[in-house]
Amino acid sequence: MKFDTPATTNPIDQGKVIGHPTSRIEGPLKTTGQAPYAYEHHNVAPNQAYGVVVGSAIAKGRIASMNLEAAQSAPGVIAIVTAANAGKLGQGKYNTAKLLGGPEIQHYHQAVALVIADTFEQARAAAERVDVTYTSTDGTFDLANSRESAVEAKEQMADTLHGDFETAFAAAPVQLDATYTTPDQAHAMMEPMASMAAWNGDRLTLWTSNQMIDWSVTDLATTLGIPKKNVRLISPYIGGGFGGKLFIRADAVLAALGARMAGRPVKVALARPLIFNNCTHRPATIQRIRIGAASDGKITAMAHEGWSGDLPGGKVELAAQPSKLLYAGENRRVTMRLSTLDLPEGNAMRAPGETPGMMALEIAMDEMAEKLKLDPIEFRIINDTQVDPVKPDRPFSQRHLIECLRTGADRFGWNQRHAQPATQRDGRWLIGMGVAVAFRNNLLVKSGARVRLNDQGIVTVETDMTDIGTGSYTIIAQTAAEMLGVSLDNVVVRLGDSSFPVSAGSGGQFGGNCSTAGVYAACVKLREAVAQRLGVNADEAEFVGGEVRAGGKSMPLRNAAQSGEIVAEDSIEFGELSKKYQQSTFGAHFVEVAVDSATGETRVRRMLSVCAAGRILNPTSARSQVIGAMTMGVGAALMEDLVVDKRLGFFVNHDLAGYEVPVHADIPHQEVIFLDETDPVSSPMKAKGVGELGICGVSAAIANAVYNATGIRVREYPITLDKMLDQLPPMI
Ligand code: MOS
Numbered sequence: 001m002k003f004d005t006p007a008t009t010n011p012i013d014q015g016k017v018i019g020h021p022t023s024r025i026e027g028p029l030k031t032t033g034q035a036p037y038a039y040e041h042h043n044v045a046p047n048q049a050y051g052v053v054v055g056s057a058i059a060k061g062r063i064a065s066m067n068l069e070a071a072q073s074a075p076g077v078i079a080i081v082t083a084a085n086a087g088k089l090g091q092g093k094y095n096t097a098k099l100l101g102g103p104e105i106q107h108y109h110q111a112v113a114l115v116i117a118d119t120f121e122q123a124r125a126a127a128e129r130v131d132v133t134y135t136s137t138d139g140t141f142d143l144a145n146s147r148e149s150a151v152e153a154k155e156q157m158a159d160t161l162h163g164d165f166e167t168a169f170a171a172a173p174v175q176l177d178a179t180y181t182t183p184d185q186a187h188a189m190m191e192p193m194a195s196m197a198a199w200n201g202d203r204l205t206l207w208t209s210n211q212m213i214d215w216s217v218t219d220l221a222t223t224l225g226i227p228k229k230n231v232r233l234i235s236p237y238i239g240g241g242f243g244g245k246l247f248i249r250a251d252a253v254l255a256a257l258g259a260r261m262a263g264r265p266v267k268v269a270l271a272r273p274l275i276f277n278n279c280t281h282r283p284a285t286i287q288r289i290r291i292g293a294a295s296d297g298k299i300t301a302m303a304h305e306g307w308s309g310d311l312p313g314g315k316v317e318l319a320a321q322p323s324k325l326l327y328a329g330e331n332r333r334v335t336m337r338l339s340t341l342d343l344p345e346g347n348a349m350r351a352p353g354e355t356p357g358m359m360a361l362e363i364a365m366d367e368m369a370e371k372l373k374l375d376p377i378e379f380r381i382i383n384d385t386q387v388d389p390v391k392p393d394r395p396f397s398q399r400h401l402i403e404c405l406r407t408g409a410d411r412f413g414w415n416q417r418h419a420q421p422a423t424q425r426d427g428r429w430l431i432g433m434g435v436a437v438a439f440r441n442n443l444l445v446k447s448g449a450r451v452r453l454n455d456q457g458i459v460t461v462e463t464d465m466t467d468i469g470t471g472s473y474t475i476i477a478q479t480a481a482e483m484l485g486v487s488l489d490n491v492v493v494r495l496g497d498s499s500f501p502v503s504a505g506s507g508g509q510f511g512g513n514c515s516t517a518g519v520y521a522a523c524v525k526l527r528e529a530v531a532q533r534l535g536v537n538a539d540e541a542e543f544v545g546g547e548v549r550a551g552g553k554s555m556p557l558r559n560a561a562q563s564g565e566i567v568a569e570d571s572i573e574f575g576e577l578s579k580k581y582q583q584s585t586f587g588a589h590f591v592e593v594a595v596d597s598a599t600g601e602t603r604v605r606r607m608l609s610v611c612a613a614g615r616i617l618n619p620t621s622a623r624s625q626v627i628g629a630m631t632m633g634v635g636a637a638l639m640e641d642l643v644v645d646k647r648l649g650f651f652v653n654h655d656l657a658g659y660e661v662p663v664h665a666d667i668p669h670q671e672v673i674f675l676d677e678t679d680p681v682s683s684p685m686k687a688k689g690v691g692e693l694g695i696c697g698v699s700a701a702i703a704n705a706v707y708n709a710t711g712i713r714v715r716e717y718p719i720t721l722d723k724m725l726d727q728l729p730p731m732i
Contacts, residue, residue: 001521004575006680011543012520012615013678017481017488018685021620025488026237026473035237038194038209039269045198045205049078051116051258051268052123053250054130055109055278056101059649060139060342063103063112063132070129071115076122079261080130081114086257092219094247096314096345099223100254105134106311107344108650109277111250116258116266139342141649143284143309150307150337153316160324162390163331165290168301172292176368180289180360180715182319184642184651185282186275187349188661191239193279194269197255203230204259208252209245210235210496212505213464216248217498223253235496238506241468242632243348246507249279276344276654281642283308283317283346287360291368297382299329304361309341317346318353322361322696325582326439328385342649350632351509351692354440355699359636359717362436362700367713376435376704377405377414388582397581397681400612401437404588407673408435408610412590421711422729429594429603430729432709436701438587438609442688443510444578447518448501448571451480451526455565457546457558459484460492461522465503465515467495470691471621472506472515478618479516479685483523484530485543486557501569509585509689516617517572517683525568533560572683581681585693587611589630589701595709597731600721602706604634608671609698614679614688626672626694633698635661641718 012018029035042048056063068080083089083102091098101110113130117123140146152159169175195208204226210216213233221228238245251268258266270278285308292301304323308316316338323334349355369379381402388394408414417433418424424431449463461480467473477491494500501522504514524538527548531538536550547554560566592606607630616622639660642651653659672694678686699717707713712727 001524001570002573002575003683004577007684007686010684011483012685014482017478018617019615022474022478022618023620024471024474025477025493037191037237037239038196038207038235039267041196041207044207045265048196048265048267049116049118049262050120050123051114051254051266052127053111053254053268053270053274054113054115054127055274056105056112057132058105058134058136059108061105061134061136063105064135065133067131070131071126074122074126074129076117076119077126078116078118079258081254081257081261082112088225090222090225092223092248094215094219096311099250107277107342109274109344111254111278114254114258114268116262139649141341141343141644141646143286143307143339143341146309146339146341147286147307150339153336153338156316157318157321157336160332160334160390165301165303165331165333168331169290169292169303172300173295174293174371176291176364176371178289178364178367178715180287180363182285182356182359182717184284184644185349185636185640186642186659187242187244188656188659189240189242189244192269192272192275193245193249193251195251195255196265196267197259198265199259202226204256205232205234206252206256207234209238210248211241211245211466211468211507212247213466213496213498214502214505215246219248220252220256224256233498235466238466238468241506242350243352244279246348273655276642276651276659280345280347282349282352283310285317285319285356287319289360289364291364293368293372297372297374297379299327299383301331302327302329303333306336307339309339310346311342312340314346317356319357319360321353322357322439325388325584326437327383328389329383343644344651351440351696354696355636358439358697359699362697363703363715366704366707377409380405380437394580394582397583398677398679399584399586400675400677401586403675404586404610404612408588408590408608411673412608414590417708421708426594428597430597430709431592431594432705432707434591434701434703434705434708436589436697436704438589438611438693438697440509440585440693440696442583442585442682443508444574445504445510445514446571446573447504447514448569449503449519449522450501450567450569451522453526453530453557453561453566455558455561457486457556458490458492459486460494461519462494462500463503463515463518464498464500465495465511466506468506470506470511470625471618472511474621475512475516475617476519479519480523483520483527484557486546490546501571509692512617512689513683513685513687514572516685516687520684521570521572522568525570526566529566529568530557530560577681583682585613585688585690587693589698591701591705593702593705593709595706597728600724600728602638602719604702605668607668609694610673610675611690611693612675612677613690613693614677614682615686616674617685617687619674622674622690623672625691627670629691629694630670630698631662631667633695634666634702636717637699637702638718
C-alpha cells in the first residue's frame with residue numbers, strides 16, 4: 001500500500017482497541033521467565049558450547065604476537081577464533097570498525113579472539129590465558145584538541161546557511177554566545193549483546209538480541225561472505241537496545257564463526273565490562289550557540305555549530321540539527337564538524353543528534369530569555385513557527401508546541417516559580433523550576449507484515465518488527481484487533497524473525513507508527529479476502545464482534561477460513577508527503593529540583609512531560625516510553641559520563657558500577673500528558689513516535705531548574721556537584 005495522500009477516516013478511527021490503555025500482551029511471559037532472551041535459547045539446538053570474547057588491550061596499533069597454547073590446552077577448550085584463522089571477512093554496512101580485529105587494532109576492547117569451551121566457566125578461564133602482545137601507535141583521543149582538524153560530513157549534514165547570520169547577529173540588541181559540552185554516553189541497556197549460532201550445512205541460524213533484523217541479516221551475510229538467504233535471525237525478546245543493538249556486534253559474528261569452527265552451536269554474550277568499549281556509544285559533543293534577538297524577543301539570528309568525533313570512516317553526531325527547524329528566525333547558520341578520533345565507535349543512541357543538541361539548545365534558550373527579561377515559556381512561544389523556517393511553503397504537518405507549553409505550565413504550577421534565581425529555599429535545599437522543549441523528527445520507513453486468519457477465528461500477525469521493551473507486540477495486536485473486529489485474545493503476534501516480512505524495525509522512534517501501518521496494510525488485504533468469501537465488497541463490509549457483516553448478511557470470521565487459512569501480506573510505503581510537510585513530534589518538559597546548599601547535590605523532585613505526537617496507540621506503553629526517556633534524561637543531566645583516558649584512549653568507567661545511571665531512589669514523581677491529536681499525514685494510523693521525543697530536552701529542563709535554584713549555570717554536562725561547589729550561594 002502506497003501512502004501518498006493524507007489519511008481519511010478508516011477502521012482505526014473506531015478506537016475500540018487502539019488508543020485504550022493496554023497492558024503488554026507478552027508481559028506474563030516476561031514476568032514468569034518464560035520469554036527467552038538471546039542467551040536463553042537453551043532448547044532450540046543441542047550440544048551448545050560457550051564462547052568468551054577477548055578484547056584488545058590497546059586502542060590503536062597492531063597485534064605483535066598471539067600465543068594461544070596455554071588457552072588451547074586449558075580444560076574443555078574446543079577452538080579459538082582469531083583474525084588469523086577466521087578466513088576473509090567482509091565489512092558490514094552498519095559498522096565502522098571491524099567486529100573481529102587483528103592484526104590491525106582500531107579501538108580499545110575491539111574483539112581479537114573468541115575462546116570456545118564446553119562450559120562458560122572453562123571458556124572464561126581459558127580466555128584469561130590468551131597471551132597477546134601489541135605494538136601501540138599514538139592515537140587521537142581528545143575531541144577539544146582535535147577541533148581544528150574537524151571537517152564537514154556533507155553526506156550526513158551539509159551546512160545550513162540561510163540569510164546573513166554574522167551581520168544580523170552583530171546588529172542584534174540582545175545577544176548570547178555560549179559553548180556547551182555533552183560527554184560520551186553509553187546505552188547501558190539491561191540485556192547485554194548476546195547471540196547463539198547454529199549451522200545446518202551452509203545455513204546459519206542466529207538467535208540474538210537485535211533491533212533491526214533485516215539490516216543485521218544483510219551485515220551478517222556480508223561479513224561472513226555468504227548469501228543473505230542462508231542467514232536466519234531470530235530475536236523475539238530484547239532486553240533494551242537504545243540504539244546499541246541497531247546492528248550486529250562482535251557476539252553475532254564470533255558466534256557464527258565459532259559455531260562453524262567448533263562444529264556445534266555456540267553462544268556468546270559480551271561481558272558487561274567489555275560492552276562499553278567494544279560496542280558503540282553516543283559521541284561527546286562541543287556546541288557553540290549564538291542567538292541574536294530584537295528587544296521584543298524575536299530571534300533574528302541563530303547559529304548552532306557543533307563538533308563531534310569518530311573513528312576514521314565514522315559518523316558525526318548531528319547535534320546541531322534541531323536548530324534547523326525548531327525556532328523561527330531569518331538568519332541562521334547550522335553546522336556540524338567531524339574529528340577523527342581513535343576512541344571506540346560512535347553511533348546512534350536514543351534520539352541521536354537531538355538528545356545532545358537539545359541539551360545545549362534548550363539551555364541557550366533559557367539564557368537568552370533571561371537576557372531579554374522574558375519568561376522562558378513566553379520567549380519560546382514568541383519564536384514558534386508553523387513552517388520550516390527556511391522553507392516557508394513547507395508547513396509542519398502538525399505542531400502543537402505552544403499547547404504543550406501552556407498545558408504543562410498550567411498543570412505544573414509554573415506560576416509558582418521565582419523568576420529570580422536562588423531565592424527559594426526549603427530548609428537547606430535550594431529549590432528551582434526549569435522548562436525545556438522536546439523536539440524530534442518523525443521518520444517514515446517502509447514496513448511489511450503478513451496476517452493469517454484460521455478456522456478458529458484466530459488472527460496471527462507475522463513481521464520481523466522487534467519489541468525492545470517498547471510495547472510493539474501490544475500495539476500490533478491492537479491494530480489487528482481493530483482492523484478485523486476481534487478481541488485482543490484472538491490475536492497472536494509473532495515478531496523478530498527474518499523469515500517474516502521485512503518491517504521498519506525498532507529505530508529512530510519510527511517503529512511504532514510504521515510497523516503498525518504495515519500491519520494495517522496487510523489487514524486491509526485480509527479484509528478484502530474475507531469480504532470476498534461473503535460475496536461482498538470490502539468497502540461495504542463491517543468487521544465487528546468476530547464477524548464480517550454487509551448488506552444484511554453476516555458470517556463469523558472462523559467460517560470464512562473454514563476451507564483453509566486465509567493469508568494476506570502487504571507493506572506500507574511512504575510517498576512524497578514528507579517532502580510537502582515537515583513531520584515532527586513536540587513536547588514540553590517541566591522539572592523541579594532541590595539542590596543541597598552545602599554539598600551541591602541535586603535531587604529531582606517533580607517532573608512533567610506534555611507530548612504532542614499524533615495518535616497515541618496505547619497510552620500505557622507510550623507513557624512507559626516517556627517516563628523511561630525522562631529517567632534517561634535525568635541520567636544525562638546529572639550522572640552519565642564515559643570518562644576518556646586521553647593517554648591510552650579508552651572509556652575508564654566501563655561497567656555499571658562506574659557508569660552511573662538513575663536508580664529508583666533518584667526518580668521522583670513523574671507525570672505524562674499526551675495531547676489529543678491525530679496526524680493524517682504520518683500514516684493511516686495517524687500516529688507518531690514518542691520513545692525518543694521523551695528524552696529530548698529533559699536534561700536541559702533540569703539544568704535550567706538547577707540554575708533557577710542556585711544561580712549557577714553549568715554548561716558542561718553532567719551537572720555534578722564539583723561544578724557547583726565553589727559557587728553555591730551562602731547558607732542562611
Ligand atoms: Mo534508535 S538510537 O534509532 O534505537
